Amino acid sequence: MIKKPLILVTNDDGIFAPGIYALWEAMKSIGEVFIVAPDTEKSAVGHAITISDPIRVQKIKRKNGFEGFAVNGTPADCVKIAVGALMDQKPDIVISGINSGANVGTSLMYSGTVSAATEGTILNIPSVAISLDSLTTLDYRFATKVAATIVNSVMQNGLPKGTLLNVNVPAVTESLIKGYKITRQGELHYLEGFDRREDPRGRVYYWMTGQIIEPVGNADTDSHALSKNWISVTPVHYRLTNDEFVEVLKTWDLP
């Protein structure tokens, strides 16, 4: 008999978000769940950590026995402090989500959801980020089934050191879902605009706006699969050296 896994659940939408509640519900049938999440929404925080300010931790209860810790920090902080201070033992898996909105293409760089999973991999814990491709739906039911399937698969198969799974679920009725597709990070990105305004005192400020640019890409990218109603599963790593270019750089005439 296999021991029930210890599952660390976190997110970037905050501990009061519907997505983390749905994820908790799915995970508690698989293992022992420990929840540590930001006290407020922390989207687009990238892989930030809090080094100059004190970090506060507060016990939170929601309905039906949902209990966890709220942290006044980033998703990466949550994973660090969970493993470093709050948990008695290292979790068997970290799962971050269920995020409201897809995390594909270039937006992986900005994603708090993914950064929590990244922090898990840095701490040598198998880690998963999961997002639902809708900013409006509150129906996480199918995505929770996906979360359970993925976590069971990861517990069974393991992940290579330094690699997490980034999972994105289409927000359509289950009958329209085509299945799982192993994908690559695509080149979808945002073309930012800045909306310039003046406040009542005449001081200038800007709002960042954005327009999605979807390059005509290969069928194996995350965003393409998602748009065709596949559940995309991308293995993400952080070996950031451009190895091919190392040899070119050596030919540069540096003193």
Place this chain on the structure above:
Amino acid sequence: MIKKPLILVTNDDGIFAPGIYALWEAMKSIGEVFIVAPDTEKSAVGHAITISDPIRVQKIKRKNGFEGFAVNGTPADCVKIAVGALMDQKPDIVISGINSGANVGTSLMYSGTVSAATEGTILNIPSVAISLDSLTTLDYRFATKVAATIVNSVMQNGLPKGTLLNVNVPAVTESLIKGYKITRQGELHYLEGFDRREDPRGRVYYWMTGQIIEPVGNADTDSHALSKNWISVTPVHYRLTNDEFVEVLKTWDLP
């Protein structure tokens, strides 16, 4: 005759830091300089951007003609708003620094300095991050020479799409510097601890502490080169897919 390049200078230590002043001095002998930097220190912010708050921009003057824009946002915000709203034309190069403290190994993930350069590469602008391996010295003179050499080399040779240069300079007297070494991102990382305290009202808070873990690595890593008084130059990219593992994942028994 080559047109003088338009150079966007930014950092994460803030527009009033000594490192950006030194960098400005070095860059103005090479080209036209445009400065956009955070209004306060933004270390360890990772690749965060500001999407939910208004972004304010303020003109700043320091001594000797240093003029720039201070932004109440992250380093990535600075590059976005510089290119998207403040500059009349796209810069020929983005340079971020000179950071106080090295950015090597796993800390690349958390680095605001590197994230500004990352944002430059996302916008298809050749980009460089430069850091001095000292948290205390104010002597940026040798590092500014390195910055000038690297910028001239990048303008001459170009960089591949999506790849930036991450440069780290030892904080030793110039005569001890061995030269430039093309390196890879190493595995230096921090083992975090959390210092638990109670405030005067009895509420618990934590300080994140850290201890550097330096794996016995190859001689070609950034941190190893730096420790031996080489200037490390690592080409960094953001193709985050673990391509090898894609094939393994396809063999998983997902429904």
